Amino acid sequence: MMEENIAAIATPAGKGGVAIIRISGKSPLALAEKMFTPVGRVKVTDFEPYRMYPGRIDGGTFEDYGLCVYFKGPQSYTGEDIVEFQCHGGESIARGILKQTFRLGAKPAGKGEFTKRAFLNGKLSLASCEGVADMINGESEAEVKAGYLLYSEKLTNKVRGLQDELKTLLAGIDVSVDYPEEDIEEQHIAELKVSLEELVAKIEQITATYAVGKKIKSGVTVAICGKPNTGKSSLLNRLLGYDKAIVSNVAGTTRDAVEGVLEIEGQRFNLYDTAGVRESGDFIENIGIERAENIIRSADVAVFVVDMAQGGMDEEDKRVLEMVQDKPLITVVNKVDLSEGIALDGADVYTSALTGEGMEKLKQLLYQRGFGARTEDAAFLIEQRHFDALERAKASLQKAIHACAVEPLDLIGIDVKEGWDALGEITGETATEAIITEIFEKFCVGK
Numbered sequence: 001m002m003e004e005n006i007a008a009i010a011t012p013a014g015k016g017g018v019a020i021i022r023i024s025g026k027s028p029l030a031l032a033e034k035m036f037t038p039v040g041r042v043k044v045t046d047f048e049p050y051r052m053y054p055g056r057i058d059g060g061t062f063e064d065y066g067l068c069v070y071f072k073g074p075q076s077y078t079g080e081d082i083v084e085f086q087c088h089g090g091e092s093i094a095r096g097i098l099k100q101t102f103r104l105g106a107k108p109a110g111k112g113e114f115t116k117r118a119f120l121n122g123k124l125s126l127a128s129c130e131g132v133a134d135m136i137n138g139e140s141e142a143e144v145k146a147g148y149l150l151y152s153e154k155l156t157n158k159v160r161g162l163q164d165e166l167k168t169l170l171a172g173i174d175v176s177v178d179y180p181e182e183d184i185e186e187q188h189i190a191e192l193k194v195s196l197e198e199l200v201a202k203i204e205q206i207t208a209t210y211a212v213g214k215k216i217k218s219g220v221t222v223a224i225c226g227k228p229n230t231g232k233s234s235l236l237n238r239l240l241g242y243d244k245a246i247v248s249n250v251a252g253t254t255r256d257a258v259e260g261v262l263e264i265e266g267q268r269f270n271l272y273d274t275a276g277v278r279e280s281g282d283f284i285e286n287i288g289i290e291r292a293e294n295i296i297r298s299a300d301v302a303v304f305v306v307d308m309a310q311g312g313m314d315e316e317d318k319r320v321l322e323m324v325q326d327k328p329l330i331t332v333v334n335k336v337d338l339s340e341g342i343a344l345d346g347a348d349v350y351t352s353a354l355t356g357e358g359m360e361k362l363k364q365l366l367y368q369r370g371f372g373a374r375t376e377d378a379a380f381l382i383e384q385r386h387f388d389a390l391e392r393a394k395a396s397l398q399k400a401i402h403a404c405a406v407e408p409l410d411l412i413g414i415d416v417k418e419g420w421d422a423l424g425e426i427t428g429e430t431a432t433e434a435i436i437t438e439i440f441e442k443f444c445v446g447k
């Protein structure tokens, strides 16, 4: 599909080494010819694809010396012809050159329009485009890695496999409906049911990865709990390496949950310091306690802090422990600098927020409890949209399985087709205009 030329600055606004202006459409090379003067005798219209040519770039009221490269469609990001200029990385330089492309007829590209064209031209599936956005917007290395797997069509290939199987089943149903034979139909339905059950199991295998994928995307939520003055805020500060939480030796001063973000082995952890959980007549402190309870409820991992300088666990410690013991839990015995030689049953790590002792071990434990043993290169479901579509596909197939006992083949076929449609929302085949628009809204201009 050859569309009008669109242009945008592909690099972020600001000063830098280079900036890139990208033009995609039916005739970017013809446009480039009018604003690029290559060094030597070569003509722009004779440019070999995928090769950098040095020369002068026209910025309207000024010139810059830079590079030009031509990507020949369909072997290009968008599937169309693309030209890119690399100029010096100044905002006014890039903007001037972009304006010149507009003067020569290019239209300003909308958010994610290059990637959208790649999707519409069949270069990328919809899920792959979302992988690109995940990589660019990714706030941790783990998210970038997961986004890259999505971008490289790992999920799409799996989903297409499922769709193919469903298509085969649908074809079989069509044949049986067109040429009905009583005794064969019964056997056909029995076989169909088995196939559908296998497909549901395969979908469940994929949706099961969302538990980890969600953590990759949003971070592992960690609640640091313990009675007042055990050193929660101090430990949080130590982990983060700066003074974020308020540290005080007056019991009950950490009134609010304080969030800090920590990266362990490329993975984001959101740390919450909870107010001391205890009976109190103080209204503000009670609000803090309620919030603490909410945080504990939604946490993936709880860090339970005990102050060993007091000699052991008391009733108040035990009350906190009760609140968190059904979670993946790390029991931290803090203030070892004041309590050397004292041990506690069930302790996972001995720390001192004062000296930093035990911090590396604590980080390792956070990672282990957050993820358990996981295979590094597996593809994870990281988008809620994909999870929802798979759940809907599963529900349709389960309806079909149920229908196998009571309905004729053609009605079962309707549910199977619904399952196929739901899967198509991931790859993009059945995604509505509204879904597509929403996805590309997440992009920046120039991608």
Ligand code: GDP
Pocket: 226, 227, 228, 229, 230, 231, 232, 233, 234, 235, 246, 247, 248, 249, 251, 252, 253, 254, 276, 334, 335, 336, 337, 338, 351, 352, 353, 354, 355
């Ligand atoms: P929180 O109420 O549990 O958040 O406790 P804080 O972090 O506010 O600490 C309470 C007091 O204990 C403060 O005076 C800290 O300086 C002190 N403290 C915290 N951790 C340690 C530690 O590992 N060793 C020593 N000696 N003091 C600590």
